[in-house]
Amino acid sequence: MHKKLFIPGPTEVREEILKAQGQWMIGHRSKEFGELNKRCVENTKQILGTKNYLFWFTSSGTGCMEGALRNVVTGKILHTVNGAFSDRWFKISKACGKSASSIAAEWGKAIKPEMVDAELAKGGYQALTITQNETSTGVRNPIEAIAKLVRAKYPDVLILVDAVSGLMGDWFEIDALGLDVVVASSQKAVALPPGLAVSIVSQRALDKCRTVTDRGYYFDYDAMLKRYEKDFQTPTTPAVSLFWALDLELDHILKEGMQNRYQRHLEMAKFTRDWAAKYFKVFPEPGYESVTLTTVANTRNVVIKDLNGELGKRGMQISNGYGDLKEKTFRIAHMGDLTMADMKEVTAAIVDVLKL
Ligand SMILES: Cc1ncc(COP(=O)(O)O)c(C=O)c1O
Incomplete structure (x- = not known):
């Protein structure tokens, strides 16, 4: 089953590109x-x-x-x-x-x-x-x-x-x-x-x-x-x-135009960050948040592996934290060719799975 990748690499690749x-x-x-x-x-x-x-x-x-x-x-x-x-x-x-x-x-x-x-x-x-x-x-x-x-x-x-x-x-x-x-x-x-x-x-x-x-x-x-x-x-x-x-x-x-691409990334970042702040906490120092991924502080002690298992059933995958941050954070990428619709879909799915 195809899982849409919201992990910070490899990112989701469009089918046209895979075929090329x-x-x-x-x-x-x-x-x-x-x-x-x-x-x-x-x-x-x-x-x-x-x-x-x-x-x-x-x-x-x-x-x-x-x-x-x-x-x-x-x-x-x-x-x-x-x-x-x-x-x-x-x-x-x-x-x-x-x-x-x-x-x-x-x-x-x-x-x-x-x-x-x-x-x-x-x-x-x-x-x-x-x-x-x-x-x-x-x-x-x-x-x-x-x-x-x-x-x-x-x-x-x-x-x-x-x-x-x-x-x-x-x-x-x-x-x-x-x-x-x-x-x-x-x-x-x-x-x-x-x-x-x-x-x-x-x-x-x-x-x-x-x-x-x-x-x-x-x-x-x-x-x-x-x-x-x-x-x-x-x-x-x-x-x-x-x-x-x-x-x-x-x-x-x-x-698409690089500046439009950049604007799309800014928009996805803002949306994902606002979502993270509403339900959890944004991990990075304010003012220095990435434009291409959001690291979320796991304030609800969610078992990320279980969450990902449920998201997997819905055809999506996010990432756990890196190294020492493995369980303390999780990461949602919004980079490449992902769209606002994708970000809305994945965040809504997390809300649904966790019954937030
Ligand atoms: C910021 C940063 N630097 C370097 C690397 C290593 O790149 P690669 O895995 O393509 O060797 C990564 C991979 O995730 C990265 O995110």
Whole structure:
């Protein structure tokens, strides 16, 4: 039975997109694949309003997080940690042997510009990571304010952004904020199956990458760009079927218009948050709630597994909390191609199941 996914990844994928993957295979060294990839790259840039370099990798988002570190980080890096995924980037840094340190906020709270300022003021940092949308807690970090501060006071510090669960649902300016690397996965607000991830790279990040001799192989931005410049193919075998799905979804997003898409996400977020506040409590710090998912404090001690079992019978699935928050919270995603009607349906079903 099909269960509509209200989990923060993989998100619900429209049937048309699923079917697009079923075409007869083509060789990735064909002109046809080069054209497909070129269209995907150019349409993604248009949707995001960026003139930066943009690479679609066959990988999940974590690969691109590691890739960003390997391509551009040679000195001290500061990780801002307020949940499981921002902590993951810090762990990846250590696993890659980087000189990494972190500042942390309690789960559910946002990273504030003053915290970043106080640490960067100590000097010596080459790069900073920010998780735009911390999916484990449902907190949207104030990326605009942090980036403005860093660009004004620490112009040489590279800003690396994990926008895995925000990109193409939430909105932020990539070029105007001076973000050096932004990474995201296909299975979140892009509303595709898992398997592709994007890296959006500034000129100075690319220049930096070209000076790094041990930047690795698979996620090498310069190698990717050289291949794009030659024939728009990829250095290694891409997930061709997913590119068909991507191509079709990007067309859909262009037709919807990114700003309309963003407004739809804002509307779904507000509705879901108001619902959560009425029946439970919204978990994140007020003013920093995610646009793409709502984390609900489980004030009624609902057994989430049982609730999901009942929702499953009605063809829907939500998510429990992440890690330590497993039973203390639950998460309802409103990202990708979900609509207000979907949000009304799932919240009404929860009210009905729990007899609220
Ligand atoms: C904010 C954030 N960063 C990183 C990741 C990891 O991405 P992936 O699972 O595509 O490797 C996730 C996955 O949920 C995420 O939500």
